[in-house]
Amino acid sequence: MPFKYVSSIPQYRLYNSKHANRSTAGKLVTIYPRIDLLEQTLRRLDDHLRHIEGPHILSDVRWSNGPVFVRFGAFKRMEHDGKFCVLRPDGSWDEDRRQPWFILPDWVTVPDFLKPAVDRKELYDVPFNVESVIRQSNAGGVYSAYMIATGEEVVVKEGRRHAGYTRDAADGHARIRHEAEVLRRLAGAEATPRVVWEGDVGGHYMVALSKMVGMTLERWIVLNMPLYSSLPKDWQEYASRCNQIVNRLIDAVAGINAADVVHGDIHPQNILVDPSNLSIAIIDFETATSLVGMLTRAINAPGYTVPDEIETSHADRYAITKLITDMLTARVEHEDITDERYNWALPVLLEQISAKNGSAPAAMLQMIETRRRILVDIGLHEKSDIEPPVANFIAKLRADMPAVMAASQSRFGHLPVHYSVFEDELSGVGLGFAGHAIALYPERDESLIIGITNEAQRSTRVGMFDGLCGSVYGLLRLGAETDAVALIDGVDLLGSAPSMRVFDGAAGILIAALKAEAYGAVVKKISSNLQRDIGEVARQYLAATGMDHKVRSIRTNRFVLQNSGLMYGDLGLAWLFAEAYIRFGSTLFIDAMNHALMSELRSYEFTPGGGLQFEDNGRLLPYLATGSAGFGVVLHDIPADLVNPAVSAVIPDLITACAPTFSASCGLFNGYSGLFYGRNGLKKFMGADLAPLADLDTSVRAMAVYTSFEAWAVPSDENFRVTTDFATGASGIIHVANMVRSGYYGLLQPLQT
Known part of the structure; x- marks a missing residue:
């Protein structure tokens, strides 16, 4: 009978920690019995395990009273249209929805022996009514509620037993019970909540606290x-x-x-x-x-x-x-x-x-x-002898980057890249060796060619900034045409693209082909006729109302879930059409570009002092990858008289959005480097004076960290770790400096043989 299990106690604790995925957390062993053996398997497991306590698996149904749970899902990983799926009896795909609650497809008939478990409802009397969820984690949840007897507004905190562990072996249940004890001890202390009610509810410890006024700091x-x-x-x-x-x-x-x-x-x-x-x-x-x-x-x-x-x-x-x-x-x-x-x-x-x-x-x-x-x-004195980063810091960053890369590969076995690389298996120009090769050009290091090739052979993604196409572009930048051709031999990049986005889809692949036209053998493997293929995209786009964004509001920083701006939204298609116009001169591409620019602007809002930015459920995004700065990449080389007057009218506001005094990060996609680069692209379009590279150097110097291996580096977007990748780290910053010196604002220069 097939099964899998978590291989060590530390790994299990990690998978069942506070911030673990709620839809999969807590599973120690997963067994895949045949349907005719399912009942026997469940009963035998329950006979042996019913007296052992364990976490509740939120995505499953509890079989009896022990730690045995069951759900309907795929035995092996099956994906269709970018989603985990199962096959219906008729052979069609159905999404395998993995949520922190039990979901049964409507076409599945529940076996009689399972119906009591599926139909079981556990109801508990509590003295409050929950109105909304504030946040949830594997450890429990926080809810906005009110006390039934008095109507007092409260915040209810929930702690799950045997889930949400921390390194001290405390689960969510223990921590919430501890919090209630601490707050009772603090009763009357300034600026702290008051315990209104507490108790154990079905194995979850819950405490209702007086609601404190205000927003988070x-x-x-x-x-x-x-x-x-x-x-x-x-x-x-x-x-x-x-x-x-x-x-x-x-x-x-x-x-x-x-x-x-x-x-x-x-x-x-x-x-x-x-x-x-x-x-x-x-x-x-x-x-x-x-x-x-x-x-x-x-x-x-x-x-x-x-x-x-x-x-x-x-x-x-x-x-x-x-x-x-x-x-x-x-x-x-x-x-x-x-x-x-x-x-x-x-x-x-x-x-x-x-x-x-x-x-x-x-x-x-x-x-x-x-x-x-x-x-x-408190006895902590800052060192007075710390050497500050040098004034020409980006040059120092470039000089030290190979040492930073080597240290990470020696210590951890991988490049110092954003954590999304591991979460979503990203590579390409944005997160892989290719972006490093572009930044370090004209250096032609054989180790970079080997790194790009090995990474591409492992990749399951095909896009320009997330996968195989980006690896091909990086190899061509190094002049390794033979290696690039070999990588995509027999691969249909456009046919495999999961979207039309620049980051991971067809638009990015077509832009790469335009940039790499000097390498005809490679381009032919992508498209036999670029003008025709991009023209077809343009005609289809003009007939539509813009890109299909199934979920407009996302509030996440994961690359693969974004839906706006140059990398992920309509602005990316505007970039494709602008590049196609520059190459082929057809007004079809100008019409499509303007259509895409106007579609993108539909979700932008004017902000007091902050210009015009993409608005996402309260978040304002001026960044190069997701918002205002991306317009500079699209328009930098387009004659002003060809641009829709409604777009031209807001260019000053887009420039304002790209000009903060500083940013919390300094990377290309979501930091100051991208803002600086996009702002200069917009100024170039307007014929205005460009900001000097010294301005960028000053802002990047503010983010400098001196590593333990005596090299200067910069942290990623969330400031969690040193990165050297193109999207969030040193490579993107160095690339921006290179492009500014050359006077080019189209992000990626056309390649030369």
């Missing part, structure tokens, strides 16, 4: 930071309000510590701010400990983990110093990236603002002094 920073201003008066006003929040937080932490409690996980999502009066509340005490207790480091926010040399009693005050840096620069230095933990963004920001009037605003300096004073009080 993270959200408050986003809404209030004068990101698009370097005027001292704007930063003085912002920093003055930040000081009020910080002072109230210092007082609240003092009160909590006085009750022999250390919160242990203070960060911007665990602090609420009332925007009307700047009062604060501290929430989420599930990892709290005593002043002399042990800190739980497994689920703390990255960048806020307390150094080993700091006593537990000082943990919350140390977190406040990180918050001050975060409030001023929208980033913190993560301990997994650099031992120094020095944030160069702060001095660079002061340098930029001081340039306006010769000195930094007093309120900003007050925040920095508060930070310094706390560090001194």
Whole structure:
């Protein structure tokens, strides 16, 4: 009988941790019996395991009372149209929906012996009514609710037994019960919730807490930071309000510590701010400990983990110093990236603002002094002998990048790339060896050719920025035409493309073919007639209303789930048609380009001081891959009289969107490098003066980290790890600098033999 199992205890704990996938978490052994053996298998397993406790598998039905669960699904991985699927009896595909609740296809007949389990409903009396979900994880959930007897608004926290483990072996149930105990001890303490009710509900521990007023500090920073201003008066006003929040937080932490409690996980999502009066509340005490207790480091926010040399009693005050840096620069230095933990963004920001009037605003300096004073009080002094990154930092980044790549390959067996590479099996120009080869050109390193080839042979993706097509482009950039031809021999790239997007679909493959026309043997394997094939795409697109976005709002940073901008939306098709017009001169492509530009703009919104940006359920995206900056890549070389006047009219607003004082990251796709590059492309279209490369160098220098192997590097979008890839790391930054020096703003230059 086929089966699979998790091979080690550490791996099982990882798969059943707090942030594990809720639809698959908790499974230790999965067995695939024939349908005629299913009942016998279930009963025999239950006979042996019924007295053993285990996690509830959310996607399955519990067979009896033990840890045995069953679901209907595919025995092996089957995909169709980019989705996991099963085959219906008639041979057609049906999505194998893997959700954290039991789903039974409507065409499946439930065997009689399973009907009691499928039909079983477990109902419990609780003194509250849940109105909405705030968030959920494998450990449990957080819900907005009200008490039935009094109508009081509460927040209900749920902890699951045997699920959501942290490294200290505490499950969600234990942590929520612990949180309730801590909050009872803190009853009456300033800025903390009150326990309204608690109890065990069907093996889930639930606590109803008084609802605290306000938005998260993270959200408050986003809404209030004068990101698009370097005027001292704007930063003085912002920093003055930040000081009020910080002072109230210092007082609240003092009160909590006085009750022999250390919160242990203070960060911007665990602090609420009332925007009307700047009062604060501290929430989420599930990892709290005593002043002399042990800190739980497994689920703390990255960048806020307390150094080993700091006593537990000082943990919350140390977190406040990180918050001050975060409030001023929208980033913190993560301990997994650099031992120094020095944030160069702060001095660079002061340098930029001081340039306006010769000195930094007093309120900003007050925040920095508060930070310094706390560090001194807790016995942590910042090093005074740290060498700052050099002024010409991008050149240093380029010089050190091979060492950073080699160190990662030696230590971990792979390039230092964004974690999505492993989650979604990405490579190509965006996340693979190919992007590194483009950045390091004209260096022709045989190891890069070998790396690209090996990576491409393993890839299951075919796109320009995520897979095989990008590998081919990278090989051609290195002049390895024979290797490139061999990679796609017998492969139908366009026919295999899962979408029309630039990132992973047909548009990106066709753009690659246009850029690689000098290599006729390769292009013929993609398209026997590029003008005809792109023309057919244009005609079909003009007959439609734009790209089909089944889910308009996404609120995720995963590359494969985006749906806007140059890489993922209508703007990417505009790029294809613009390139086709430059190559072939047909007005069909201008018509299609303008249609795509207008379709893209349908989801953009004007923002106070922030220009015109793509709006996604409250998120504003000005970035090159997903928003405003991508317009610069499309329009940089198109005559202004060919562009729809409605598009031309908003170019100044798009430029404004691409011109923040700084960004929380510095990468190409979703950071300052892409904003800088797209802004210059738009300025080139308008005939305006371009920003000097020194501006980019200053902003990238603010993100510099000095690694343990004595090389300079930069972190990825989320600031979690050092990366060198094209989309988020050093390769993209170096490539932008190369393109700016050459005066080219079409992102990827046409290749020459």
